[in-house]
Amino acid sequence: MTTAGLLFRRELALAWGGGGGPLMALAFLAAVTAALPLTAGPSPAGLAGVAGGATFVSLALSSLLSLDRLFERDLEDGSLELLALGPLPLEGVAAVKCAAQWTATGAPLALAAPIAAVALGAPILAAPIIAAVSALGGLAFAFVGGAGAAVALASRRGGVLIAVIVLPLLIPPMIFGGAAIWAFTEKLPWTTSFALLAAYSLAALGLAPFAMAAACKNALS
């Protein structure tokens, strides 16, 4: 087995094993879905209008929940030092950690998001595009969020800082993803927004590992 695969399996086991990560994110999505009709009024037409967008926003926010554990635990228990002395450069370590984070929370959320949206009244035909947008956007959330988590390592109250750093960076993918879902349900051209979302996710995939590695090195020194 390659060293990247070895690390990926460990990170996945850690994310699932704690019980926190994926279940907490799914519970958050379920809670928002259940609370929205109570606060926004039960009119089906009103709910159906915001179903896709509201689901996507709560998906973005729920992917923030387990970010503070991504690097902080490893720094506290000494794992980060040992990972740095391993065969993979820190850029690779960071990328694998984010990929595992996406597999553990992003993928289950992408499967749950269409259910939540349809429950709120989104047309059932929109379910595939909601799943696709959620999966693709989830990649951006995981990698950009990972960069925020790594930068926040240097501070004491990391959890709050992560949200402050990451939320502005999550606005573009939220706009592109929300626009793609909305355009699809309105039967308008949606591919441009979808392509922009894909471009953002790819950029995050390519750039965030370097930021994370630099931030981790800074935290270790």
Add this chain to the structure above:
Amino acid sequence: MITALRLRSVGVRRGERLLFDGLDLDLGGGDAVALVGPNGSGKTSLLRVVAGFIAPLCGAVTFEDGKGPVEPAEARRADCHMVGHQDGLKAGRTAREELRFWSLWTGSDGRGVAAAAERLGVERILDLEVRQLSAGQRRRVALARLIAAPRSLWLLDEALAPLDAACRALFGEIMTGHLQAGGLILAAAHDPLPTPARRLELGA
């Protein structure tokens, strides 16, 4: 395989304080050096400089194998073990999972893991979660990967502090064996190392 570690006029500053300056050190195959000095004299910082976590203020750290100088990043990634203040073990995983992962991560093929656990006397606690282990047991698990994954340079930062007398003596034998096989050991320690070692005083 690293056969020599050389430090030339290395200076390290932490915050505003200059910990040491002009430090020279030559460590060859079979050498052990014990870093001694009062708290805060820079023992940990020196080890972290060698491990590449801290950039020295001045001076150079070089590694050599049998053929000549080795790229430092490469030497650290392929041939350097570090046991620091924390053991790098996840509380919620079993000792077996953690020992196996770190052994494979640092280059073991997985076959030496059971033998290493037996050598350190931890084979009976391997199926317990790390949170259930005492500090000494955790350290034994952490030290077991030094045997499970052969790497020549060992950086030990007070690694023996939580161990009982019998285990210290046992690890002394292990260190002696590592040195006889051509390994290098750089250890920060307040108590004398249980193996013959040169002393390097910091903060004197």
